[in-house]
Amino acid sequence: MDLFEKLGEMAKSVGDKANETIELGKLNAKINDEKLKMNVNFQKIGKYYYDRYKAGERMDGNVQSYCEDLDAASKKIDELKKELDNIKNKTDAAKAARAAEDIPESASESIVCENCGHLNKPGTNFCGNCGTKLK
């Protein structure tokens, strides 16, 4: 085998490897597609039995306990969502309180900015809105 034949053989072998890799990738993708289909159908089967359980049917053996686990998880999600809402409400209330503090009790006590007309709390030296020195 001369040099060119050798190089030709090497190139062919590299090409074969590349084709093989592409072929493997395609097959793996096809396998994954089928696995996804299986999972979707497993879920559908689960939902079918869970709906029956929710309708009051007594499931046998393990299915009953799987359904109870689902209920427990669903209940836990509701509790966690309530916790989230509580934290959000507290944050909102704190924000509202802070916003209220910034507004003077009454217009008569406040210092009106000559530049922009913003009402500033008594004792403030500079306008909270535009920064102008207050008199």
Ligand SMILES: [Zn+2]
């Ligand atoms: Zn101002």
